[in-house]
Amino acid sequence: MTGRLAGIARRAVPKGPMEVLDTASVTLAGGVEGDVRGRIKPGGRGRRQVTLMESRDWDAAMAAIDRDIPWQERRANLLIEDFDLPQSPGVRLRIGSVLLQITMECDPCHRMDAIADGLQAALRPDWRGGACARVIEGGTIHIGDTIRIEES
Template sequence: MPTISFLHIAKATRLPMRAVDAVEVEAGKGILGDRYHGTKHRHVTLQSADALAEAPELYGSDVPAHLTRRNITISDGVVPRDPGTRIRIGDVLLEVVRVAAPCKLLDDTIGRGAQEALRRRGGSVFRVLEGGHVAIGDEVDLTPATDSIVTSGG
């Protein structure tokens, strides 16, 4: 089963991502301390190290996880892309909102061509249906969850 390899947050848009060992994830809000906390649907971004490992073939060098601006990088596996798909990380239940398209900022921070190299490898944007504590090493169940839950603010 995949595990969390990296956790990153940024206090505001365009600020550098900061590596952390653990985060609190709030239902209907996102990661406490992250720039997207409290937004309507963009609560958490998640990518796979497997997909990042493909980027050097197109980009020409490694792409560090923290420079992709994603919150969670998992060790392996395919991050679901279909809206409505649910996955679990411990007590946290996430639901795919959309694909996380790489932004132009990647060309500015990583180098020209990074945005294109990460296209279709950028993971997905999730909303948080059930919150909890998430830490490096936690297992990530990519099997689509069929939980019957009641959401608030979602």
């Protein structure tokens, strides 16, 4: 089963605006280059280096609140199409040359309701808010890259 990378976004500072990109470097030390959340803190495990979200989950959340908000407002780094993100920590995903490992569900926080009333609740069911991952192998990703589960 394969899908496609449909979006890339990063933010330079906490609570800062998201910048949408066509291509990005992804590193072991910094996640999506230029994203404030990707850097591993001293003594940290890097469990939230990169965040991923399925486009159909975002669409379902938008339908639930009857709004049309750009995906990057979720503050995820990667938007995935035509692929079911595994809901199991430890699963490895290959996106182009980059290898990521799912670490946990990306729980929606209270800030989602500041974007739109009810958005936090709309993102809660069935990992709809996405998944967090750590970088196992860095590289460069591009819109349109294939995503697949890496056999280990």
